[in-house]
Amino acid sequence: MNFEGKVALVTGASRRIGAAVAAALGERGAAVVVNYFSGKGRAEGIVGQIEAAGGRAIAHGADVRDRGAVREMVARAAETFGGLDILINNARQIHPRKPFLETDWEEDMCAQMDVHLGGAFHCCQEAIPHMLKRGGGAILNMLSTAYRTANADLHAYGPAKAALRNFTMNLAIEQGPLGIRVNSVSPGHTVTKEFPSRRPQTVLDALHQSAALRRIAAPEEVAEAAVFLCSDAARHITGIDLPVNGGTAIAL
Numbered sequence: 001m002n003f004e005g006k007v008a009l010v011t012g013a014s015r016r017i018g019a020a021v022a023a024a025l026g027e028r029g030a031a032v033v034v035n036y037f038s039g040k041g042r043a044e045g046i047v048g049q050i051e052a053a054g055g056r057a058i059a060h061g062a063d064v065r066d067r068g069a070v071r072e073m074v075a076r077a078a079e080t081f082g083g084l085d086i087l088i089n090n091a092r093q094i095h096p097r098k099p100f101l102e103t104d105w106e107e108d109m110c111a112q113m114d115v116h117l118g119g120a121f122h123c124c125q126e127a128i129p130h131m132l133k134r135g136g137g138a139i140l141n142m143l144s145t146a147y148r149t150a151n152a153d154l155h156a157y158g159p160a161k162a163a164l165r166n167f168t169m170n171l172a173i174e175q176g177p178l179g180i181r182v183n184s185v186s187p188g189h190t191v192t193k194e195f196p197s198r199r200p201q202t203v204l205d206a207l208h209q210s211a212a213l214r215r216i217a218a219p220e221e222v223a224e225a226a227v228f229l230c231s232d233a234a235r236h237i238t239g240i241d242l243p244v245n246g247g248t249a250i251a252l
Helices: 016-027 040-052 067-081 105-133 157-178 201-210 219-230
Strands: 007-010 031-036 056-061 086-089 137-142 180-187 241-244
Touching (some): 016 219, 031 040, 031 067
Parallel strands (some): 007 086, 180 241
8 A cells, every 4th residue: 555646634643543544644645734733842743753753744733623623724825735636534532421411512412523523524525626636536534333233321422523434425425427436434442541531441441341352552553554545545435434343343
């Protein structure tokens, strides 16, 4: 999976899965725009990691909810590296866990929709024209296994990711004839030493046991799936959602 000559924009790339995806693309030859919202130092660290591996990268701070900021970011990507071929919509917001009657429409529901669906919407509308100039491209939307299952305390997060899945399918149908593939990846729970889980150990133990592989994923394992779907190895794949959850939810 060689990305020499390709230009990628990864949103929410200063930590966790986004950072792993940006690093994996950069180490395989892509020029990468490492987007961040508040983690400038971490984003610059990912840029340094890519450059140390012989790649090219820049860090760019932008709120994906702000259409003007997104337009500026995409324009900088095209001006700096000559175009845009790959878009990874990974930006996210910490989601509330609360009962439905305590869930607020504006503060909880709309806030999740604005980042997950709205951010992807803005980035896709700004990025697609640049992809068309280069004859096509690949878009990957980062979802979650939360959209596939019922959760008593994820009334805002799950629906936002479900909306992003439908958006992914619709965009795949429309953009396929134009040479742009659109897919999604649904990670299960991931943990790093730098960003440990907020869940208690008893819950983490249960997550381990619920997975067929009996462990929780590292961000790098999710990144490998994302890289595959954006590569020429997946050139005849569009519209799919790929769960990367160690077998926590195996179904038809």
